[in-house]
Amino acid sequence: MYKLVILLCMLLVPAFADQKKDDQIYDNVKRRLAGDPDIKGGALEVVVADGVVTVKGIVRTDRAKIKTDRVVGKVKGVTKVVNELKVSPTGN
Numbered sequence: 001m002y003k004l005v006i007l008l009c010m011l012l013v014p015a016f017a018d019q020k021k022d023d024q025i026y027d028n029v030k031r032r033l034a035g036d037p038d039i040k041g042g043a044l045e046v047v048v049a050d051g052v053v054t055v056k057g058i059v060r061t062d063r064a065k066i067k068t069d070r071v072v073g074k075v076k077g078v079t080k081v082v083n084e085l086k087v088s089p090t091g092n
Contacts, residue, residue, distance in 0.1 A: 021077055033068065060087070
């Protein structure tokens with residue numbers, strides 16, 4: 001029984017560590033997007049899975065869409081950025 005508990009712990013600990021890392025990346029990405037004056041990304045949807053960040057939503061300019069890749073890519077732990085943003089000058 002003891003060996004089974006040890007084995008389960010060895011299998012689960014890395015999964016929790018990865019989730020914690022993704023949660024930290026999520027927090028940092030959201031903070032940077034919301035604080036950027038060009039992106040104004042507080043309302044953007046951000047999904048993080050194993051360091052891959054997907055950003056969805058609407059921005060007002062092409063500049064904001066392009067800049068998102070750079071801003072998100074500089075966050076520690078991000079391995080890839082998937083930019084699914086749409087540009088709508090009216091925000092709709």
